[in-house]
Amino acid sequence: MTRTRLEEDVLSRIRPTPEEVRHIRAISDEIIRYLSEEHNRPSMVVGSVARGTFVRGDRDLDIFMLFPPDLPRDDLAEEGIRIARNVVDHFGGTAVEKYAEHPYLNARIYDLDCDLVPCYHVASAREIKSAVDRTPFHTLYITPRIPPLVDDALLLKQFTKAGGVYGSDHMTEGFSGYLCELLILYYGGFRPLIEAAAAWRPGCLIDPENHRTRSFDEPLVVVDPTDPNRNVAAALSLDRMCEFIELVRAYRAAPSDAFFSCRQPVSFSRNQLIMALEERGTELYLLNFGTPAYVPDTVVPQLRKSLTAIADLLLRNGFHVNRTDCFMGDDVSVLLFELFNETVPPVVRHIGPPVWNGGNAEKFVQKYLDDSPLSGPFIEDGRYVVEIRRPYTKAAELLSSETLLHAALGKHVRKSMMIGWDLKSGEDCWTEDLAVFFANFFERSGPGVRIMRLGEE
Amino acid sequence: MTRTRLEEDVLSRIRPTPEEVRHIRAISDEIIRYLSEEHNRPSMVVGSVARGTFVRGDRDLDIFMLFPPDLPRDDLAEEGIRIARNVVDHFGGTAVEKYAEHPYLNARIYDLDCDLVPCYHVASAREIKSAVDRTPFHTLYITPRIPPLVDDALLLKQFTKAGGVYGSDHMTEGFSGYLCELLILYYGGFRPLIEAAAAWRPGCLIDPENHRTRSFDEPLVVVDPTDPNRNVAAALSLDRMCEFIELVRAYRAAPSDAFFSCRQPVSFSRNQLIMALEERGTELYLLNFGTPAYVPDTVVPQLRKSLTAIADLLLRNGFHVNRTDCFMGDDVSVLLFELFNETVPPVVRHIGPPVWNGGNAEKFVQKYLDDSPLSGPFIEDGRYVVEIRRPYTKAAELLSSETLLHAALGKHVRKSMMIGWDLKSGEDCWTEDLAVFFANFFERSGPGVRIMRLGEE
CATH class of the missing domain: 1.10.1410.30 (CCA tRNA nucleotidyltransferase, domain 2)
Structure with missing residues (x-):
């Protein structure tokens, strides 16, 4: 199948330039040579740079340092980081330590973003000791075929x-x-x-x-x-x-x-947020708290889990959730809830056992004879029902209460929220940091739909 | 099993007195004899009077006039009513014509409430031509055994x-x-x-x-x-x-x-209704319209069907129904809805086809590209979703609109509502006629629970 003119035009824009390729190769060769000569450490370039499949301007260099499989994990980590730091110093770069299954260095060397990752040099991908050990095999598979x-x-x-x-x-x-x-x-x-x-x-x-x-x-x-x-x-x-x-x-x-074409991120002003809420008529609540000190791949799933847990809690308390979203900032993380109602009447029906389930039915009746429900116990569709008072009639009360900490939050999210959280509502949810987040939340559409709309304008 | 003192006391209160039995028997004998002698019409007393199982004060006399099974239905009805009217006239009573499967007379004769019902005299209950033909067999079964x-x-x-x-x-x-x-x-x-x-x-x-x-x-x-x-x-x-x-x-x-002990019906004053609504925090809506000109056994199921249909419509429009009830008055019938919310935000999510369902997915996207939804189409759990504007944001608007007539109302209810209905809300729902209805609605409990509460007071 021949490529279209459009695709050729795109390629001429995204193919790395020969200078770029030479530049990255030169630096990676230097690092590999330095590791071999100074540290007697075999290493390889992996990822898209190794395979020649990187898009112009994506200067991510991944260098994996290979260690024998019998080396204990702690030694791999310690020795790997020690050598990596020496490489960064030698090339006059800067670095931060990060963690996947074990630590690695994310460095800035010249103008490249360079990961220096220690891994085990195993015989096949089926013998890996850690997920990162697999990466070299991917490069070995792709490089000759692509x-x-x-x-x-x-x-x-x-x-x-x-x-x-x-x-x-x-x-x-x-x-x-x-x-x-x-x-x-x-x-x-x-x-x-x-x-x-x-x-x-x-x-x-x-x-x-x-x-x-x-x-x-x-x-x-x-x-x-x-x-x-x-x-x-x-x-x-x-x-x-x-x-x-x-x-x-x-x-x-x-x-x-x-x-x-990657679009510039759209952002929402405070006024645009006000107008969106006006148009939709919904109630917006935002919880924020200190971002747990872990990588996004640990924290983000916990934020999502916490969204689900709190949305369930809201629903059980009579607050109907339209949508939720989360945001992990450097310092502060956010859980956002769009509700259909900010208040709910005090009365709630509590459905009990079937009447013919003798023991349970009698226990249920006895409990609510002693309490004083708003009405009942009465019988509906063969089951006992009572109407009782809700513990919370305002979403803001529930979302400020310690009840939240008993929901199935992510572990690190709970720890952070135990220190405390802020609750904001309506337009007060807006901050400059969240301008793009709110634009994506309210102007949500499928990515193809967005482009079709551009075409219609 | 011997009866308790309590049960004996109750019996002494509810057993018909010998005078009462003699009185009813005397009148029923007279009517049977008159039917036989004047009209050559065999007849029998059925029901609890015939079986001796009536409670003191329940003066309901049921007399069935027996016609040959080969008589056409119309003739049975005409001849039955003609003879019954003659009986009522002869005994100086008053009567209204009523309908079950065919017409009968409900008469007041002396101090008795007396139904005079024409039926077919068939050989066994399996050969009945109309439901009322079964009644004499019930009496024949019970009388010798009870x-x-x-x-x-x-x-x-x-x-x-x-x-x-x-x-x-x-x-x-x-x-x-x-x-x-x-x-x-x-x-x-x-x-x-x-x-x-x-x-x-x-x-x-x-x-x-x-x-x-x-x-x-x-x-x-x-x-x-x-x-x-x-x-x-x-x-x-x-x-x-x-x-x-x-x-x-x-x-x-x-x-x-x-x-x-049959309790006096409890009734609710307007103030009690106000207090109940205040305590529960719910929204009350009442529709009233002319009672269809049919017997309760025809109208009541239609009122119930209409309650369900309108409750479904309310829910589809975002109004959450706690409870419903209906009341059939002589002139006016009532459908009552207790809602958790009187308003709902304009935004509603409409869930479309799965994205992988190519044809439908593209039709859905195209439709909402042309419209301008509040957001979307976007993808959630593999399906297309749009957020659009609701047609009604106030329950009162929906309950006043002709949309109601398209719900699955009972046939005669729809006919009556096509002439028109009134919508009332909150305390304005109260009228003297509905004082007992509202007491039962708000102070609902199982009948055993009610008596247990009496015992605790």
């Missing part, structure tokens, strides 16, 4: 980035670079992938090496060619998969440069 | 009357007199019935003649000894059955005269 399809891989990466579905982190839940490359290899190019993905449905199974050893639950399954037990698309959520399907359909129907 | 248990039957009738579960009409949905008598015969008395009913559950099957020819869906099944195809308890609702179970349990635990 050259004829590098442009196609670049198009897909740019397409998923512009569509907001690129990135396998817990906030995005989208497509990793490795997944993009495997899909391009499997379908034989960008256009055949687009044609195929328009008909994807949850349960879609791709097994390039036809070697899977188990079944997978995730909506898209791409069995890792280097590990039959692993789904490369495990981090892809159903909604990101569906958004990709939407993008693909919209692109087939009306291809345009917009599908490859 | 004498040793008449007192027990009286106790059960009084117990169900005082408990509010006596009457097989559509408003009550309770126990008929015939059902009470069959239960007493089956269990061998009032006390054994009480013991057994405490353990009743829905699905309870009683088949005294062990001759049923089909299965029944109703919560209590008592197969008619005179017709294996009929459930004598068909009119008994699950809730009345459960209320009887509650009464029985409460009576076993703490027998008292209250279980046999």
Whole structure:
């Protein structure tokens, strides 16, 4: 399938320049050589730089330092960080220590963002001791196969980035670079992938090496060619998969440069928030508290879990939730709730056991004979019902109360909230830091829909 | 099982006096003789008077005039009413014509309420041509069997009357007199019935003649000894059955005269209504319209159907219904709704097809690209969602609108509402006519619970 003029134009914009490639190669070669000569440490470049599949301007260099598998984990971590720090010092860079399964250095060396990661040098991906040990095998698999399809891989990466579905982190839940490359290899190019993905449905199974050893639950399954037990698309959520399907359909129907152009983030002023609330008539509540001192991939799932737990609590208390969202800032994290009602009448019905369930029915009646319910116990559809008083008639009271701490919050979120949280409502939820967050919350649409609207303007 | 002192005391109060029995027998004999001599029309006394199972003061005399089965229906009706009118005239009474499956006369003769009903004289209950033809067979079955248990039957009738579960009409949905008598015969008395009913559950099957020819869906099944195809308890609702179970349990635990004493109806003043609404914090709406010109057994089920249909409509429009009730007055009928909210925000989410359902998904997106929703279409849990504007944001607007006429109302209710209805809310719902109705609505409790509360005072 020949590429369209549009796709060629995009490629001419996103292909790395020869100078850029030479520059990154030169630096990575220097680091590899230094590690070998000064530290006798074998290492390899992995990721898109190694495979030649990086998009112009994405200067992420990943260097993995290989250690023998019999080295204890603590020693791997300690020795890995020690050597990495020496590399950063030698090249006059700066670095922060980060954690995946074990610590690594995220460094700035010259103008590159460079991860220096210690890992075990195992014989095959099935023998890995830590998830990061798998990465070198991905590079070994992709590197010899991708050259004829590098442009196609670049198009897909740019397409998923512009569509907001690129990135396998817990906030995005989208497509990793490795997944993009495997899909391009499997379908034989960008256009055949687009044609195929328009008909994807949850349960879609791709097994390039036809070697899977188990079944997978995730909506898209791409069995890792280097590990039959692993789904490369495990981090892809159903909604990101569906958004990709939407993008693909919209692109087939009306291809345009917009599908490859990352938009400037839209932001909402305080006034725009006021107008949105006026138009929707809903009640907005925001909880904020100190961001737990962990990486986003730990904290974000806990924020989501906390959203669900508090939304359930609100509903059980008669407050109807339309939507929720969360935001993890550097210092402060946010849980946002849009409710249909800010108050609820005191009366609530509590449904008891069936009347013919003798023991329970009598216990229930006795309990509410002693209390004084608003009405009942009476019988409805064969069950006992009482109408009693709600503990909270205002959402703000519930959301300020310690009851929240008994909900199924994420562990680190609970710890942070035990120190305290602020509750804001309505327009007071707005801060400059959340201007983009609110724009995305209120002007929510599928990424393909957004581009179709641009086309109609 | 010997009767308790309490039960003997009750019996001494409810057994008809010998004078009362003689008086009723004298009048019924006169009418039977007159029908035979003047009109050559065989007839019989049916019901509790015939069986000797009537409670003191219940002066309901049922006289069935027997016609040959080959008489056309219209002739039966015409001839039946003609003779009945002559009877009423002869005895100097007054009468109104009523309708069951065919017309009959409800007359006042001396101090008795007397139904004069034409029916077919068939050979067995399985050959009946109209439901009323069955009644004589019931009397033929009960009369020879009940004498040793008449007192027990009286106790059960009084117990169900005082408990509010006596009457097989559509408003009550309770126990008929015939059902009470069959239960007493089956269990061998009032006390054994009480013991057994405490353990009743829905699905309870009683088949005294062990001759049923089909299965029944109703919560209590008592197969008619005179017709294996009929459930004598068909009119008994699950809730009345459960209320009887509650009464029985409460009576076993703490027998008292209250279980046999019909209470004065409690009524609510306008101020009590105001206070109840204040305490509950709910919103009350009342629709009233002309009562359709049909008997309660036709109208009441239609009022109930209309309640359900309008409650569904309210819920679909975002108004949360706590409870509903209806009232059929002579001139005006009422549908009552207690809501948790009187307003709802303009925004509502509309959930569309799954994204992978290509054709429908594209149609949905296209529709809402052209409209301008408040947000979306966006993707949530794999489905398209839009947030649009509600047609009604006030319950009062919806309940005043013609939209109501498109709900699945009862046929005659719709006809009446097409002429028009009034909508009232809050304390304005109160009228003197509804004082008892509102007391029952707000101070709702199981009949056994009510008596237990009396005992605690």
